[in-house]
Amino acid sequence: xxxxxxxxxxxxxxSSLAFSVNLHAQSDAAQQIKELQQQSRDAQMKxxxxxxxxxxxxxxxxxxxxxxxETKDDFINDLQNRTNKWKSGNISDxxxxxxxxxTAVSHYTFTYDAELKGTHRARTVICSDTxxxxxxxxxxxxxxxxxxxxx
Amino acid sequence: xxLLNPRANKENVLFSKAEFLATQKIxxxxxxxxxxxxxTVFGDAAIATxxxxxxxxxxxxxxxxxxERWTDTWVKMASGKWQCIATHQSPIKM
Numbered sequence: 484x485x486x487x488x489x490x491x492x493x494x495x496x497x498s499s500l501a502f503s504v505n506l507h508a509q510s511d512a513a514q515q516i517k518e519l520q521q522q523s524r525d526a527q528m529k530x531x532x533x534x535x536x537x538x539x540x541x542x543x544x545x546x547x548x549x550x551x552x553e554t555k556d557d558f559i560n561d562l563q564n565r566t567n568k569w570k571s572g573n574i575s576d577x578x579x580x581x582x583x584x585x586t587a588v589s590h591y592t593f594t595y596d597a598e599l600k601g602t603h604r605a606r607t608v609i610c611s612d613t614x615x616x617x618x619x620x621x622x623x624x625x626x627x628x629x630x631x632x633x634x
Numbered sequence: 635x636x637l638l639n640p641r642a643n644k645e646n647v648l649f650s651k652a653e654f655l656a657t658q659k660i661x662x663x664x665x666x667x668x669x670x671x672x673x674t675v676f677g678d679a680a681i682a683t684x685x686x687x688x689x690x691x692x693x694x695x696x697x698x699x700x701x702e703r704w705t706d707t708w709v710k711m712a713s714g715k716w717q718c719i720a721t722h723q724s725p726i727k728m
Binding site for chain 2: 540542544546548550552578580582583585586588590609610611613615617624625627628629630
């Protein structure tokens with residue numbers, strides 16, 4: 484009886500530990516993605532192609548707030564287009580939900596003022612990004628933004 | 635599951651699964667056409683994108699005639715079943 488009770492206590496303790504480790508890992512991933520989300524916007528403001536090359540997954544798709552779909556190559560070409568100029572850009576209200584250890588979805592608000600492809604856009608958009616863990620590196624698989632305010 | 639759709643409610647555009655299902659009970663759809671459907675698989679996750687034309691009526695019987703584009707995120711669960719974990723819908727030609 485004592486042996487059974489001891490075994491039960493050990494099983495419960497190990498299960499609690501595993502649950503705690505899992506929660507901790509998910510919390511770490513969410514925090515990491517929040518930081519990457521900010522880095523992503525900082526890179527966009529600076530037209531930083533190398534960040535995009537590293538953190539956009541092959542097969543990446545972007546749905547922007549004026550109705551275009553873009554591939555990874557399209558997105559990088561936009562970053563390289565020196566006529567695109569960012570005056571300001573701030574993200575807020577970032578929320579991250581993880582699903583298992585390799586997928587996460589972030590939602591956030593992005594307010595910016597920019598000259599993009601010859602058009603002045605000053606607007607607030609809401610966005611959903613999907614992140615995938617590619618051999619230890621979180622990469623964006625998709626982003627989709629919709630305008631809620633501005634022009 | 636989470637849904638982002640600015641047309642639904644501008645004060646609270648992020649819906650939980652329960653809220654999304656509740657909106658689907660209120661709206662009566664008469665037609666739905668998908669086009670340009672594309673799916674890319676990333677291991678146990680997949681992204682589906684497309685355009686849709688929806689017609690129906692809202693809770694006050696006001697006609698709905700929508701032209702939207704959407705991005706869905708799917709994850710393969712431990713059971714092997716694919717489940718949609720997020721969808722983002724927005725009007726075309728804003």
